[in-house]
Amino acid sequence: MGCSFCGKNIPRGTGFMFVRKTGQVYTFCSRKCEHNMIHLERQSRKTRWTKEFAKTKASNLSIREHAQKAKENVKE
């Protein structure tokens, strides 16, 4: 199972589970990830060292490239 914040794979026997009063379950690989998500209320999308950040960055780049190509096609 992957970490709810950074997206890294959690090896067996490590990490822990965090359950909110609402029943929402998160799994974390480290206290660092728990602290960032629960206490600092950071979004993995906006935190540079997470997998989610890399994913959104890559998709944003591909969207930009697509838009640029579309613009170039209009010019021609």
Ligand SMILES: [Zn+2]
């Ligand atoms: Zn993590």
